[in-house]
Amino acid sequence: MNFFEITKMDENSPVKFMDYRKHTTWLSIILAVIALSSLVVNKLNWGLDFTGGTLVEVSFSQPADLTQMRTVLGANNFDDAVVQSYGTQEDVLVRIPPREGAELESIGETLLQLLQQEIDPAMEIRRVEFVGPQVGDELAEAGALAILVAMLCILAYVSFRFEWRLALSAVAGLFQDVLMILGVFSLLQIQIDLTILAALLAVVGYSLNDSIVVADRIRENFRLLRKEDAVSVFNISISQTMSRTLITSLTTLIVLVTLFFFGGQMIRGFSIAMMIGVVVGTYSSVFTRSTLALALGVSRESLMPPEIEKEGEEQDVLL
Amino acid sequence: MLNRYPLWKNLVILGVVLFCALYALPNIYGEDHAVQVSATRGGAITTQTLQQVETALQTAEIKPRGVTMADNQILIRLDSDEQQLAARETLMRALGNQYIVALNLAAATPSWLEKIGGNPLKLGLDLRGGVHFLMEVDMDEALNKMRDQMVTTVRDRLLEERVRYLSVNESEGTIVVQLRTQEDYQRAVSLLRNQYQGYTTELQASTQTLRLVMTEAQLQEIRANAIEQNITILRNRVDELGVAEPLIQRQGQDRIVVELPGVQDTARAKEILGATATLEFRFVDTKNDLRDALEGRVPFGSKLYNQRDGGQVLAEGRVILTGDHIVNASTSYDENGRPQVNINLDSAGGRLMSQATANRIGDPMATVFIEFVATGEKTAEGRIAFDRIEEVVSVATIQARLGSSFRITGVGGIQEAQNLALLLRAGALIAPIQIVEERTVGPSLGADNVAAGLTAILAGFVLVLLFMGIYYRKFGWVANLALLTNLVMIVGIMSMIPGATLTMPGMAGILLTVGMAVDANVIIFERIREEYKAGRSPQQAIARGYENAMSTIADANITTLITALILFAVGTGSIKGFAVTLGIGIATSMFTAITGTRAVINLTWGRQKRLTKLSI
Numbered sequence: 001m002n003f004f005e006i007t008k009m010d011e012n013s014p015v016k017f018m019d020y021r022k023h024t025t026w027l028s029i030i031l032a033v034i035a036l037s038s039l040v041v042n043k044l045n046w047g048l049d050f051t052g053g054t055l056v057e058v059s060f061s062q063p064a065d066l067t068q069m070r071t072v073l074g075a076n077n078f079d080d081a082v083v084q085s086y087g088t089q090e091d092v093l094v095r096i097p098p099r100e101g102a103e104l105e106s107i108g109e110t111l112l113q114l115l116q117q118e119i120d121p122a123m124e125i126r127r128v129e130f131v132g133p134q135v136g137d138e139l140a141e142a143g144a145l146a147i148l149v150a151m152l153c154i155l156a157y158v159s160f161r162f163e164w165r166l167a168l169s170a171v172a173g174l175f176q177d178v179l180m181i182l183g184v185f186s187l188l189q190i191q192i193d194l195t196i197l198a199a200l201l202a203v204v205g206y207s208l209n210d211s212i213v214v215a216d217r218i219r220e221n222f223r224l225l226r227k228e229d230a231v232s233v234f235n236i237s238i239s240q241t242m243s244r245t246l247i248t249s250l251t252t253l254i255v256l257v258t259l260f261f262f263g264g265q266m267i268r269g270f271s272i273a274m275m276i277g278v279v280v281g282t283y284s285s286v287f288t289r290s291t292l293a294l295a296l297g298v299s300r301e302s303l304m305p306p307e308i309e310k311e312g313e314e315q316d317v318l319l
Numbered sequence: 320m321l322n323r324y325p326l327w328k329n330l331v332i333l334g335v336v337l338f339c340a341l342y343a344l345p346n347i348y349g350e351d352h353a354v355q356v357s358a359t360r361g362g363a364i365t366t367q368t369l370q371q372v373e374t375a376l377q378t379a380e381i382k383p384r385g386v387t388m389a390d391n392q393i394l395i396r397l398d399s400d401e402q403q404l405a406a407r408e409t410l411m412r413a414l415g416n417q418y419i420v421a422l423n424l425a426a427a428t429p430s431w432l433e434k435i436g437g438n439p440l441k442l443g444l445d446l447r448g449g450v451h452f453l454m455e456v457d458m459d460e461a462l463n464k465m466r467d468q469m470v471t472t473v474r475d476r477l478l479e480e481r482v483r484y485l486s487v488n489e490s491e492g493t494i495v496v497q498l499r500t501q502e503d504y505q506r507a508v509s510l511l512r513n514q515y516q517g518y519t520t521e522l523q524a525s526t527q528t529l530r531l532v533m534t535e536a537q538l539q540e541i542r543a544n545a546i547e548q549n550i551t552i553l554r555n556r557v558d559e560l561g562v563a564e565p566l567i568q569r570q571g572q573d574r575i576v577v578e579l580p581g582v583q584d585t586a587r588a589k590e591i592l593g594a595t596a597t598l599e600f601r602f603v604d605t606k607n608d609l610r611d612a613l614e615g616r617v618p619f620g621s622k623l624y625n626q627r628d629g630g631q632v633l634a635e636g637r638v639i640l641t642g643d644h645i646v647n648a649s650t651s652y653d654e655n656g657r658p659q660v661n662i663n664l665d666s667a668g669g670r671l672m673s674q675a676t677a678n679r680i681g682d683p684m685a686t687v688f689i690e691f692v693a694t695g696e697k698t699a700e701g702r703i704a705f706d707r708i709e710e711v712v713s714v715a716t717i718q719a720r721l722g723s724s725f726r727i728t729g730v731g732g733i734q735e736a737q738n739l740a741l742l743l744r745a746g747a748l749i750a751p752i753q754i755v756e757e758r759t760v761g762p763s764l765g766a767d768n769v770a771a772g773l774t775a776i777l778a779g780f781v782l783v784l785l786f787m788g789i790y791y792r793k794f795g796w797v798a799n800l801a802l803l804t805n806l807v808m809i810v811g812i813m814s815m816i817p818g819a820t821l822t823m824p825g826m827a828g829i830l831l832t833v834g835m836a837v838d839a840n841v842i843i844f845e846r847i848r849e850e851y852k853a854g855r856s857p858q859q860a861i862a863r864g865y866e867n868a869m870s871t872i873a874d875a876n877i878t879t880l881i882t883a884l885i886l887f888a889v890g891t892g893s894i895k896g897f898a899v900t901l902g903i904g905i906a907t908s909m910f911t912a913i914t915g916t917r918a919v920i921n922l923t924w925g926r927q928k929r930l931t932k933l934s935i
Contacts, residue, residue: 153885
């Protein structure tokens, strides 16, 4: 069954992906500029996990009147509170930015008591989170470190299994993935919490998966197709792996969409980040990485295993 | 050619799958409402307790589903949550405060499964509901306390030997002893020099000064002890709360994680856990006039305190006893029906108390309650600053020479007596602690999360199955079988590993592995299609498809595994849960997607010599 025409692509009629590499490079650059400027202008909407502060999620017995809530909170020393509805009409999220002064950890309780007395005695507490400023800083540091370490480890592993040009372009692709996700999060001002960090790392893993499959095929084809030049080897390899790339992206997107719709509010940011990541990751493993690898001068020679005689010689020396 | 696995290989695959399935099995039995009875410090669960429990339940006409005794605990399984609450009330009344009666959910795993170690998945706090606290220990205070104690010890020693000193003080971490004459100085040196473990002595004969400096090893030990003692005390306090499966763990240099599943009254939990209090017993200074002290002329060696219910008390400088000698404290009513607090001390505490009170019968004794309240500001080193608040909570007249057990009367209402007893009982913290992170998940949100996670997994799973079945036809259904096996294996392995907990991001991780696990099969099947189209025979196409896909799959999965490992290393709580499921999912998906599908394909098509078409 071939409902994807694209699955018919093979080495006899490859799509010349690399012919478009100038266009895609410009596209990548423009998107990167947009993402970067948004990061500079809008910044990221850091969530409680990283800024510290207090968050309270409550469920009222009736649809919540946010204006009334804001007035009540404003009149009771909570004028810094951010009130928003969360998921349903009854559910409300209140965020208090980090404060200076005593009794930080009891802000949540004070707030809950206030809401219970002033607004709805039958209110139900869904969630209370308090993160001290120090802990927030540490989490942010650990998160940035994690992404950096992950990229370095991957650089090392891919260099070891393939070679440095492919490794470098693979990591560059990862940068693009992460940048695009953060760019969208910055443009839409979606909160960055710890689950987003997990999503970023999962995207790193996923996107790399893609590029390794392509890289593997490129290496194989350099050996098999002695007559083709580098560009057409890339084209053929990308074409051959295209159906796999699309199908895997599709199945992953399927589960992410179900996660987005059924997985509940807390996991929504995670699924958005992953969906962007899967789409950008597919793009980057087809275009960005191949373009960069070609520009860095990947060739048949650089990907071939060392000559057999040479190994023999070394063994002689060792013996 | 034919595609065949040797029999042993098929058996191993089947064995591994069945093994995981067996351990995944406990998850389908659900959980019973239960009440858990355990003993407080010093108490023990005996068959007598068991009888007591059974009789109490019988009189209350509660019919438990089962009562078991194991690991110094009694577990009572009940049919409904109303019965559960009723049973707890009954047992609390029947057993008294020697026992902790906690609500719990007990796995309804059949006993044969339990015997071989089968347990259902442990759910994280975000799915179960409960409180997570991260607490920071104030080390400076621990050190200060040790130094103060040292000052007292040195003073006592010098007084005992009748060496007259100008002053014994603590300054910048060292204890400075200033002597009056050269003769006293020499005697002090011989008394104090290298006499105290953990301190080195520095001498300065010209000014008749002697310094005791804490060694680095001693500093380390105090820090380690402070954490240890805090953990022990927190554990006792958590016991007071009656939580079924608490987790109290050291994290890093000076932090402690406390997780209390199922706790809903977080305000009370915090009050009890966060009450960083110590106690001191001191004599009230009756020789000097309180009024003079109030006017600012506090006599040397005495100290002026505020009383909790108003007024002031002048107390002697000497501490009779500190809170860490307290073994137990409970409340009862005295002859006149007024609440009282009964206190039991350890033997050393008893000796101290007995010595101190022998000649002081009829004198008033003050109980000083010292609390550390975070100011919200930070010290120069970026630590949290604490205010030390000292208050007299009770003044009682010593009626007799006190020993290792005595009582305090006149403490106010029963509620206050209970609070005092609770704090006394839970011991005294060496170093104050401060909550630096709190995450509370209400029970309804936990249940919603479980429901949402399960729906998403189910829906995503079905959609992927349909897609694979339609796109790859019969081979797709083989992959689907592998996917199903993969899910069972993830659940089985997660249930087997004692430390693994399922969290909300963990559920997302499971679903994600479902989406990504098909990748291995997609790579293989695409390869088989290619080989088949390139003109190879169906059997050859299968063999070559698997061979060629192997290294690609391995490389791709190892890199994902790297990210999962890093996530596990830096993540906390629910994120760690994600990393765990992702890591396990990668491992099991490689097994099921490569070895598992190959075995099924070999068995189905591999033996057909005249296979001419592949349903792929």
